[in-house]
Amino acid sequence: MIDISFLLLNIEEKSGGLFDFDGTLPLTIFQFILLTFILERLLFKPLSQVESLRIENLKKKTETIELTLTGANFLVNLYNVEVSNIEKKIDSLLKKDNLKLQEHFTNQLSYINTNSLSVLNNNEQTINKKITGLSSNEEVKIASSTIAAIMINQIISK
Known part of the structure; x- marks a missing residue:
């Protein structure tokens, strides 16, 4: 055990400059170096390892997200093209169907016109024959x- 009474007895007032270069300065330097070594081993290295693991995980997730986004963009472009x-x-099918319908409508219209004219002519002739046969007045x-x-x-x- 350290004899504290010895340390207390040897205290005397020193008159000096700004710094005292007795045994306390090297002891303070040694304590500072020891403290930095302990902090580096116990705190900074584990924290830096955790930080590097997090950075690696973030990089992997970023790469995965970029690949997924690239795939999604490709699928969107493919969908738009399709x-x-x-x-x-x-x-094109609607235009073809429209042309077919117009052609069919035109054919039906011309068929109806020709048939209606022939029916009208036949009816007129029949009516005229009946009229002439009914009366001579x-x-x-x-x-x-x-x-x-x-x-x-x-x-x-009609």
């Missing part, structure tokens, strides 16, 4: 022709 191709195909003929004309006009207007 959507545009499908839209183009749909547009001129007034009846004029009245029946007027009735036939009115009926033909109503049929045509």
Whole structure:
């Protein structure tokens, strides 16, 4: 054990300058070096190891996220290309169907026109034959022709 009484007895006032270069300065330097060594071994190295592990984990996660983001961007671009191709195909199919429908409508319209004209001509001829056969009177003929004309006009207007 250290004799503290010896240390207390040897205390005397020194008059000196700013620094005392007796035994306390080297002891303070040694304590400082010992403290830095202990702090480095016990605190700084474990903390720096934990920090390096965290940095490595963050780098790995960042790389994984970048790969995932790159894959997602590729899939988005692929999706957009496929959507545009499908839209183009749909547009071309709609145009083809529109042309087919117009052609079919035109054909049906011309068929209806030709058939309706032939039916009207046949009906007019039949009505005229019936009118001429019914009566030989001129007034009846004029009245029946007027009735036939009115009926033909109503049929045509429909």
